[in-house]
Amino acid sequence: MELFFLVLLVVVMATALGSGFPVAFALPGAAIVTIAIASLTGYLFAGNVDAFFAQGGPSQWLSAGTTNLRGVYWEAQRDTLIAIPLFVFMGIMLQRSKIAEDLLVTMAKLFGPVPGGLGISVVFVGALLAATTGIVGATVVAMGLISLPAMMRNKYSVPLATGTIAASGTLGQIIPPSIVLIILADQLASAVDQAGTLRQNLYKAATGEISMPSDFSVVSTSAGEMFLGAFIPGLVLVGLYMLFILGFAFLKPSAAPAVHEPGTFNRKFMGKVLITLVPPLALIFLVLGSIIAGVATVNQAGAIGAVGAMVMAGYRLREGKRGAYTPAIIAILAILAIAVALSFHTINIKRIETSDDVVAIIVALIAVTLFLLALVWSGWRTLVFEDTLRGVMVETAKTSALVFIILMGAAMLTASFRGFGGEELVKEFLLGLPGGFWAQFIVVMLVIFILGFFLDFIEISVVVVPIVAPILLSDPSANVTAVWLGVMIGLNIQTSFLTPPFGFALFYLRGVAPAAVKTIDMYKGVIAFIALQLLALVIVGQYPSLVNYLPNRVSLLSETAPPPKNPKLQYCLENIVHDEYQTNGDGIMSAIKTASNLDISYLPKDLQKKLQSGYENAEKAIPLMDDIFTAEKAVEDAAVDYRPIHDEVRALERDARRIEAHIKDLEVIVSRSGPNGVYSEERGMKAKAKIEGLTKEHDALMAQIPDGWKDIHKTFSAVQNAENKARLTYRRTVDSAYEPIMEVRKILGGAEQLAGLETEIASLKDDIRNLEPEAAVKRIEDVRSMVSDVDGTSDIRKGLTDARKIMRSKSPEPDKAVAEVDKSLAALAEDLKWRKKGEAELLPGLNAYDEAIKYNIGLRSQPRLPKDMALDVAACLSPHRDISLNF
Template sequence: MELLFLLILVLLMAVALGSGYPVAFALPGSSIIAIALAALCGYLFAGDPSAYFAQGGPWQWLSAGVTNLRGVYWEPERDTLIAIPLFIFMGIMLQRSKIAEDLLITMAQLFGPVPGGLGISVVFVGALLAATTGIVGATVVAMGLISLPAMLRNNYSQSLATGTIAASGTLGQIIPPSIVLIILADQLSSAADQAGTARKTLFKESTGELSMPSIFDVGSTSAGEMFLGAFLPGLVLVALYMIYILVYAYMKPDKAPPVPYEGKYDRAFITKVFLTLFPPLTLIFLVLGSIIAGIATVNQAGAIGAGGALIMAGYRLREGHKRAYWPALIAIFSLIAIAFVLSFFNTNVKAINTDSDRLGIALATLAVIGLTVALAWSGWRALKIEDTLRGVMVETAKTTALVFIILLGAAILTAAFRAFGGEHLVKEFLNGLPGGFWTKFVIVMAVIFILGFFLDFIEIAVVVVPIVAPILLADPGANITAVWLGVMIGLNIQTSFLTPPFGFALFYLRGVAPATVKTLQIYKGVIVFIGLQLAALAIVGALPQLVNYLPNRVAFLSDTAPPPRNPRLTYCIDRYVTEEVTRNGVAIAQAVLNAKAINIDALPRKLSSDATKSFDNVAKAIDLLKQANEAEKRIEEASVAFRPLHTEVRAIEADIRKIRKEIKDYDTRISRLNDPSELDARKKLEARVEVLNAEINALEQTIPSGWDAAYAKFNELKKAETDLRRAYMRASTQAYEPVGELLAVIDSSDAFRALEADLKAVKGQLDAATADNLANLVPVFKELERKVRDVEGTSDIKSALSKARRAVRARKPDQEKAVKEFDKALKLYAEQLDWRGKAEADIAPGLRQYEAAIRETIGIRQQQKMTKDQALYVAACASDHRDISLHF
């Protein structure tokens, strides 16, 4: 019965949407009606309102919908949604202030003389507007009003002209900053958490082990990462559009002829191009650059974009008047002043200590006032000239409200879909498909593409993604990243603007196109561009590095980058070390020989022994790494024969787990049937359980007889590789750590020598103290111990001083013992002072060369942060997908 009400839910939603009922009310309305109908039928026909729900009851799922609804606004983790109205404001302001119009006209004049040049200019401007506005409707309407008449007047093919304009207008959906990317990031962050839990459960059920290694965890994503991930795919799509137009113009020059510029390409034209292009490009750089550089969050970047658009509108609306550029110039000088102050002054108001600090605060205050004046002045102009600001604010409010209301409605719809077991049904369907992850992925992409014919991108993002994303992310068959999945879905649902019958870009263009342009020509024009979008989808699917590399690069080069010892980086770090050892193995071996030739007799016995072991462990670590890599190759070779058997058996075990879960549900229902009148129902359920148990027995018989032996053998190979990796890590630690610690001790020798005066001063106070004032030395001892503790390699001296302090602070102070322990500390200090001096002169230079030779290979895990070369290598390595299913 649950499936019946799930079908009713889907039909209600389809009818509501098809009849033109507002989406914001169709989604929650159909959900509430379906839940209420299921509860009513359950009460009337089964005596239980919860009888026709997969689990739980109507109130549980209605409250779940309310909880989801509240989460959109009140979950701190979802504050990224604040960026949506900011980017919407930026886009509409740039469009209303005619900056988009200036771009189109100027670029058409620049590219016009090239065959297909008008089409190229439309794509180029579409990409720029996508990176500054992200509003499809505004972009398509603007380009349709300005470019379409020019293209038709110059004998461009109607289908090429309309297809180019409609497709270029949709670039705002994938080129950041994009509203759909923000929504997808919000949905995928929750999906990644669910997928992580599901993968841990799968690992436990498959292997019997309680905890899953962190290297197999599912990584989440953010709006910033989505922006970075979508950047290169967006450029790929732009390149495909331009290449197609150029090829079309070459093959059919009469359909896309060159358009000579009637003016002159002189200094005035160059200045015009510069003034038209530079402000939008600067705004793109500030918005995206601040996110990429880690200077600003997505919300802060949105505020930068909104402010920048307002400044640009302030001078564009007053173009041709005196002082038109004054607000912009004030803003530029203010920003330069702020950058200067931040670079050379301390602007922490709570830490003002010097006149320089006060000067910095004063300059910063003036700069902020100047920027505020520029924004207020520009806003006043936008308000007074054609009531532009009011119109932009109203449109921003409408568009933002539309987005958020759909988000809220989708939250209730998702709860209803789960109430009737829809999520479980989809999961079982996808997991039951042959072919593993990629079959599931292709099916999901195909469904999203088809839904794009009928639904808007927001509806697809908030309804479909929460259901399918956890399933795809949890699958270890490809171990995809959330950002790659988000960009792939973003590219896919971008086609929803072009696919009839509800392609919104087609409607926008139809509304502004002249009557001579037939609707059929518009539809014909977008077909090729839909194909190009699908081609871009295939390219990005085959080359995940296009998506994953930039987010990885920024993450690994940032100040908060994970250290090389992070377990999740083990695979790529070992790849890097292997390549470096192969390339520089001779130099490393020579460095070890040179280090062994160093006379380290002056060092204390323990330090000398540790250093000697370090030299020996380098060769041992390299050998163990080689053995581990060979073990990995043996696993890869064995996996060819083992994988089909593993896939077959895991599929059978998944079916068995499904049946056992069903049996568990029946057992729960049986335990509740205790009334004698329910005896028949109880017997029916018990009979069903017997049938299911028989099915389990039958499935267990289908497991190949050689499975246990094959699994044990493959596990032995994996265990051997794991043991070798761990042994290599221990050897590499023992190879680098002693030398690193020894050099740290030697490097602190100046600080060590500075302790002599403090030690002598405290010794003098101790000798002069009497029994009455001996306890007053306790704070003095503590301060001395702190200073000693801050110097590397002084633990023995610090221990002696601690014993002296305890003798002083005892209930019966023992001055004699305190003096004895202090003298011991002085003796240790003198001994260490002697060998430190010798080590600085005779040992340190050779050890530094040795440490530098092994630091980035054998000693990489002891580093606090990756070098740039290491970070770039790991970023590239981690950008590809890696099948880890044989570990499950």
């Protein structure tokens, strides 16, 4: 019966959408109606409202949507969706202020002389508007009103002209900032948690280990990473559009002729190009650049975009009048003043120490005041001229409300889909497909593409993604990143705006196109661009680095970059360090030998032992790295014969586990059936019969596992464990090799600081005799803290600790405490002898040794990666690495 109600849910939803019922109410309405019918049917025929739910009951699934919405709004960690109204405001403001119109007209004149130039200008402006507005409907309407008549006048092919406008208008869905990317990031954040649990369970089932290595975990994504990941694929799509138009114009010049306007390219026109082009580009730089640089979160970048759009609208609405650019100029000067002040001082009103700090804060306050003045001035202009601000605010509220209502409704629909066992059916279907991850992925992409003929991007994002993403992300054979999957889905969803019968970009264009433009010509025109979008999908799927590289690069170069000891980085770091050993191994060994010959006889015995041990471990580093790659080659050789058997057995075990889960569900029905149970006795008997059939099927599957599988797996695991052991041995060895160097360098470098404390320690003797015991204890603690700041001072601190203990006792004895202070002074004097000698004779040699091994043997102990290595690691991490043999 659960299957019947699942089909009913889909039919009710499809009927509501097909009849024109608003999406925002069709999704939750379908869920509520179906759950109500299932509950009533269960009550009437089984005596229990929960009878026809796969798990849980109606109250659980009806409340799931509300719970999800509460999490979206009330959890500080999930504030990503706040950026949506900010970016919507930015886009509508730029649209209403006619800045988009200026871009189209100016770029059309600029590219006109090039064959297909008008089409290229539409694509170029579409890309710019995508990076500033992201509002498909407004972009298509604006370009349709302005560019389509010009292209028709200049004898452009009608299908080419309409297809170019419609396709270019959809670029806002993949070029950041994009609403669809924000929604996908939010949905994928939840999917990653589920995928991580699935992969953990898979690892436990395959290996028996409770904890999975962290470098095998599924990494989450954010809106900022989605923006970075989609940036290059968006440019690839723009490039494909432009190349297609150029090729079309070359093959058929009459369909896309060049447009020459005499006297266009003069000084006045070039000034117009700069004024029209630079502000939107600057806004794009501020919005995306602030995210890429890590200066601002997505929400803060959205606020930057909204403010920038208002300032731009302020001068555009007063264009041609006196003082039109005054607010914008004030805003620019204020921002420059703040930037200059920040470059020279850390502006913090709580840390004013010098007169220069006061001046910097005053400058910053003046600049902020001027910027606020410019913003209020621009806002006033948008309010009083053509009532622009009010219209923008109303449209922003409408669009944002629509998005959030759809999100809530989709959450309820998804919850009810799960309640009737739909998620398990989808999971079983996908996991049962031959061909592994790529077969599953292609089917999901095909389903999303087909759904794009009927549904909008929001419905697809919030209904389909939560169901299929955990399955795709958990697969260790592909080991895809969440950001890559999100961008691939985003590229696929983009086609939904062009695919008939419900291609929204086609509707928008049809509404503003002249009657001479036939709808069939519009459909013909978008076919080529749909094909280009699918081609872009194939390219990005084939080269995941196009998506993953930029987020990896920004992450590894940011102030919060993970340290080199991060488990996720080890595989790539060891490949890079191995290459370094191959090219510079002799130089590294020579540096180790030179350092080991330095005179350390005057150092304390413990430091001597640590240094000697460090040198010995350093000498082992290169041979141990060779052991890693020998072991890795052994795994690769063994995997040739092992992989087919492994894949076959794991597929059988996976199917068997699905059957086991089904049997457990049926056993629950059996245990709860009977006269006093939830389910009828008849249903219990059917469940028993089904359990018997499934048990036989399960046993038949397990019987197909090849003989000797356990021995084969044990043999390969031994080879694999040898590689893991080699890697762990190398990591421990290089850490042990470098840590003594860091310790001794810090100790010797603290000689001067320690010498400066001699007076402080000596003064304690008078303080102990003259101060009250409590005050004396506080004084001793202060000096002891100063000594603790210097590395390697445990012997010196011992006397101070004993002196404090004496003065804390019930009967303080100042003379004994002073005697302990004298011991600390004596220990300090002894320390300074070898420290100063080491600082003069040994430290230069250790510093030179450190420079030689810092970024190879000592790389794991550094606080962060150097830039060149960070870039190499980012490139190494970008392709997807198959880790399935570990499962």
